Amino acid sequence: MSELETNLGDVERILVRFRNKTLPHFINGKPDPGRSNEVFESVTPIDNSLIGQVASGNAEDIDVACQAAEEAFKEWKVISGKERKKILHKVADAIVDNACEIALVESYDSGQPLKFMSKAAIRGAENFRFFADLAPTARDGQALPADEHINYSIRQPIGPVGVITPWNTPFMLSTWKIAPALAAGCTVVHKPAEWSPYTAMMLSEIAHAAGLPAGVLNCVQGLGESAGKSLTEHPAIKAVAFVGESTTGSHITRQGADTLKRLHLELGGKNPVIVFDDADLDRALDAVVFMIFSLNGERCTSSSRLLVHEAIQDEFTAKVVARVAKLKVGNPLDPNTEVGPLVHDRHFQKVCSFFGYAVEDGAKIVAGGNAVAGNGNFVEPTVFANARNDMRIAQQEIFGPVLTVIPFKDEADALALANDTEYGLAGYVWTNDIGRGHRMAQNLDAGMIWVNSENNRHLPSPFGGMKASGIGRDGGDYSFEFYMETKNVCVALGTHRVPKLGK
Numbered sequence: 001m002s003e004l005e006t007n008l009g010d011v012e013r014i015l016v017r018f019r020n021k022t023l024p025h026f027i028n029g030k031p032d033p034g035r036s037n038e039v040f041e042s043v044t045p046i047d048n049s050l051i052g053q054v055a056s057g058n059a060e061d062i063d064v065a066c067q068a069a070e071e072a073f074k075e076w077k078v079i080s081g082k083e084r085k086k087i088l089h090k091v092a093d094a095i096v097d098n099a100c101e102i103a104l105v106e107s108y109d110s111g112q113p114l115k116f117m118s119k120a121a122i123r124g125a126e127n128f129r130f131f132a133d134l135a136p137t138a139r140d141g142q143a144l145p146a147d148e149h150i151n152y153s154i155r156q157p158i159g160p161v162g163v164i165t166p167w168n169t170p171f172m173l174s175t176w177k178i179a180p181a182l183a184a185g186c187t188v189v190h191k192p193a194e195w196s197p198y199t200a201m202m203l204s205e206i207a208h209a210a211g212l213p214a215g216v217l218n219c220v221q222g223l224g225e226s227a228g229k230s231l232t233e234h235p236a237i238k239a240v241a242f243v244g245e246s247t248t249g250s251h252i253t254r255q256g257a258d259t260l261k262r263l264h265l266e267l268g269g270k271n272p273v274i275v276f277d278d279a280d281l282d283r284a285l286d287a288v289v290f291m292i293f294s295l296n297g298e299r300c301t302s303s304s305r306l307l308v309h310e311a312i313q314d315e316f317t318a319k320v321v322a323r324v325a326k327l328k329v330g331n332p333l334d335p336n337t338e339v340g341p342l343v344h345d346r347h348f349q350k351v352c353s354f355f356g357y358a359v360e361d362g363a364k365i366v367a368g369g370n371a372v373a374g375n376g377n378f379v380e381p382t383v384f385a386n387a388r389n390d391m392r393i394a395q396q397e398i399f400g401p402v403l404t405v406i407p408f409k410d411e412a413d414a415l416a417l418a419n420d421t422e423y424g425l426a427g428y429v430w431t432n433d434i435g436r437g438h439r440m441a442q443n444l445d446a447g448m449i450w451v452n453s454e455n456n457r458h459l460p461s462p463f464g465g466m467k468a469s470g471i472g473r474d475g476g477d478y479s480f481e482f483y484m485e486t487k488n489v490c491v492a493l494g495t496h497r498v499p500k501l502g503k
C-alpha cells in the first residue's frame with residue numbers, strides 16, 4: 001500500500017466522528033451544539049466533497065462562551081505561574097501525542113500538504129512549551145526608584161480575550177495566539193475560520209483532556225460576519241487578537257470601537273524578495289522557490305514579488321521556471337506533494353482571476369497560469385515575468401502559488417519598488433555585500449526583514465507588520481505586552497512633603 005493510501009485510510013478513520021455530522025462548538029469544557037440549528041457545510045478542497053456540517057455560531061453562542069471565559073478567568077488568573085506552566089506543558093505533550101492526527105485532518109480540510117502540516121502541528125506544541133516556560137515570570141515588572149518614592153511595575157492578565165484566526169496553517173497559527181494568552185493568565189474564546197474548522201475543535205478537546213480547566217479555552221465555530229463580529233463586540237472580551245485580511249482588520253477595528261477593545265492585527269502582505277547580482281544565487285533560488293510555493297503560497301510571509309537585478313533577470317528567472325516545472329502538485333495527503341489544492345472554491349476562483357489580470361496588464365506567463373482540470377481546487381504553480389510594480393499582480397495579495405517577477409536597476413530602484421505597496425509585513429534581501437544587506441534592512445518598510453535567509457523564526461523575536469499588514473507584534477514578551485495590563489505601584493519612603501491644601 002502506498003503512503004498516500006495509508007494516509008487516506010488513516011484520515012477516514014479519524015474523520016468518522018466528523019463525517020456527515022455537525023461539528024459543535026466547545027464551550028465550558030465540553031462540546032456544545034449551539035443555540036440555533038444553523039449550520040454550514042465543510043468540504044475538502046481535494047475534490048470538493050462534503051466532510052460534514054459545522055454549527056454556525058450566533059450572538060447567543062458567543063455570549064455563552066464569553067460568560068464561560070469570564071467565569072473561568074476568576075480562577076485561572078490566580079493560579080500560580082508554576083501551575084500554569086505545568087498545565088501548558090501537558091497540553092504541549094498532548095499535541096505531540098496527537099500531531100499525526102492533527103496534521104492529517106488539517107491537510108485534508110485545508111489542502112495544505114502533509115509535508116508541511118506535520119511540522120506545523122509540532123510547531124504548535126513548541127509554541128505551548130515556549131510560553132509555558134515563560135508563565136512563572138510573565139507578570140514580572142521593573143523597579144524604578146525615584147528620590148523619595150520607589151516605583152515598581154507589575155503585570156496582570158487583561159481578562160478574557162477573543163482570538164480570531166484564518167484558514168492558512170490554522171492549527172499552528174491559533175497556538176501562536178492562544179498559548180501566550182493562557183500563559184499570561186487570560187481565558188480565551190476562539191473563533192476559527194469557517195473554511196478550516198476541524199483542528200480548532202481538536203485543540204480545545206486536547207487541551208482540556210490534558211488538564212486545562214473548563215472555560216479557559218472555548219471555541220465557537222461560525223461565520224466572520226456573525227460569530228466573529230459578535231465576539232469583537234462582546235463587553236466581556238477585553239482584547240482581540242486577529243489574524244486575517246487587512247479589510248477584515250478594518251471591520252474589526254470599527255466593531256471593537258464601542259467597547260474600546262485592545263486589538264492586535266496580523267494582516268496581509270505582498271512581500272518582496274530582492275535578489276542582487278552579487279548574491280549566492282543557488283541559495284537565493286532555493287529560498288525564492290520555497291517562500292512562494294510551500295504551503296500553496298497561502299502564507300502571509302510568502303515572497304510573492306521577486307525583485308531581481310536586471311543583469312541577472314533572464315538567467316535567474318529561467319532557473320526559477322525550471323524548478324517550478326518540477327514541483328509536485330497533487331493530493332496533499334501524499335507525503336511527496338509540494339503544492340496541494342487551494343483551500344476553497346471561492347479562493348481558487350480569486351487566484352485564477354489573476355491569470356487573466358496578468359495578461360491584461362501586459363505581463364508574461366512563463367510558467368503555469370492555468371487551473372488543473374478536475375473537481376479539486378488545484379492551480380498550476382505560476383510565474384509572471386516582465387511585470388511592473390503598478391500591475392494588479394504586483395500590488396494585490398494573491399495568496400496562491402503564484403510569483404510575480406519585476407526587474408530593478410540598482411539599489412535605490414530596488415528599495416523604491418519594494419516599498420511601493422500598501423503592505424509592510426516581510427522583506428527578504430539576497431546580497432553578499434554586508435553593508436548593502438544592512439542598508440536595505442534599515443530602509444525597507446516592513447516589520448520583518450530576512451537577509452540571506454528564508455523566514456527563519458526565533459520565538460522571542462518580534463513578529464508582525466507595518467502599514468496595511470498590521471498593528472502590534474507577537475513573540476516572546478511582545479505577546480505578553482498584548483495580553484496583560486501593566487500596573488505601576490508608587491510607594492513613598494516617608495521623607496517627602498505631601499502638599500497641604502485648605503490649611
Ligand code: NAD
Pocket residue numbers: 164165166167168173191192193194222223224225227228229232243244245246248249251252255266267268269299300397399425465469470
Ligand atoms: P479573513 O480576514 O477573511 O478571515 C479571518 C478570520 O476573520 C476568519 O475566522 C473569519 O471568519 C473572521 N472574520 C471575517 N470577517 C469578520 C468580521 N467582520 N468580524 C470578525 N471576524 C471576522 O482572512 P482569511 O481569508 O481567512 O485568511 C487569509 C488572510 O490572512 C491573508 O490576507 C493573509 O495574509 C492573512 N494572514 C496574515 C498573517 C500575519 O501574520 N500577518 C498570518 C496568516 C494569515
